[in-house]
Amino acid sequence: xxxxxxxxxxxxxxxxxxxxxxxxxxxxxxxxxxxxxxxxxxxxxxxxxxxxxxxxxxxxxxxxxxxxxxxxxxxxxxxxxxxxxxxxxxxxxxxxxxxxxxxxxxxxxxxxxxxxxxxxxxxxxxxxxxxxxxxxxxxxxxxxxxxxxxxxxxxxxxxxxxxxxxxxxxxxxxxxxxxxxxxxxxxxxxxxxxxx
Numbered sequence: 001x002x003x004x005x006x007x008x009x010x011x012x013x014x015x016x017x018x019x020x021x022x023x024x025x026x027x028x029x030x031x032x033x034x035x036x037x038x039x040x041x042x043x044x045x046x047x048x049x050x051x052x053x054x055x056x057x058x059x060x061x062x063x064x065x066x067x068x069x070x071x072x073x074x075x076x077x078x079x080x081x082x083x084x085x086x087x088x089x090x091x092x093x094x095x096x097x098x099x100x101x102x103x104x105x106x107x108x109x110x111x112x113x114x115x116x117x118x119x120x121x122x123x124x125x126x127x128x129x130x131x132x133x134x135x136x137x138x139x140x141x142x143x144x145x146x147x148x149x150x151x152x153x154x155x156x157x158x159x160x161x162x163x164x165x166x167x168x169x170x171x172x173x174x175x176x177x178x179x180x181x182x183x184x185x186x187x188x189x190x191x192x193x194x195x196x
Contacts, residue, residue, distance in 0.1 A: 029192060033103050036185035039178040043117075044098055046174050051091035054084045072142030076135060083131055094120055107190045114182050121175050128167070136160065 058081055065077045094117065101113045143152060 025192065029189070032185050032188050032192070036103060036182050036189070039181040039185070040098070040101055042174070043178050043182075044095070047091055047095050047098060051088065051095065054087040054091060058084050058088075070142065072138045072145070076138040076142075079135055079138070083135070090124070103189075107186055107193060111183065111186050111190070114179060114186065118175075118179050118183075121171075121179070125171060132163075132167075 061077055061081050061084070065074065065081070068074055068077070097113065097117055097120065101110055101117075103110065139156065143156060148156075
């Protein structure tokens with residue numbers, strides 16, 4: 001009799017322990033998924049903001065283009081408009097790629113999509129550096145040929161430095177931080193699923 005009661009008590013304790021472990025794993029899984037979703041949403045929002053900025057900037061620069069006759073300024077503005085048009089295509093492509101990320105699907109597929117997105121960011125950084133350098137050349141030439149004042153050179157230098165630092169901060173704060181967070185969360189999810 002006592003043995004039967006002991007077995008029943010042991011079975012009840014064992015089932016409670018299993019339920020607790022399952023509940024704990026479920027909570028951990030939800031926390032990790034929430035963290036990954038939060039970082040993903042930040043990336044997606046920034047890509048949409050970048051796309052919107054490109055779309056809005058083209059008509060504004062087109063209006064500015066009509067007011068200048070200087071060939072250096074015109075070439076810089078036209079070049080910028082072309083870059084913005086390419087940016088619309090590029091950001092649309094990146095947003096489309098990001099939309100394939102889904103935590104309800106395979107973790108390995110999500111890791112693939114985020115790594116592919118990270119590769120696109122690396123390309124964007126390289127091409128952006130080259131494109132920005134090319135944009136600066138006509139502005140500097142115009143300044144040299146126009147015998148610009150010291151104030152103009154100081155302003156131009158400050159603008160270039162500020163832009164460079166802003167891009168660096170943006171890349172570290174937005175892209176590197178959030179992509180790293182998503183990849184870390186996905187690795188934790190993968191480890192949890194392998195453990196089961």
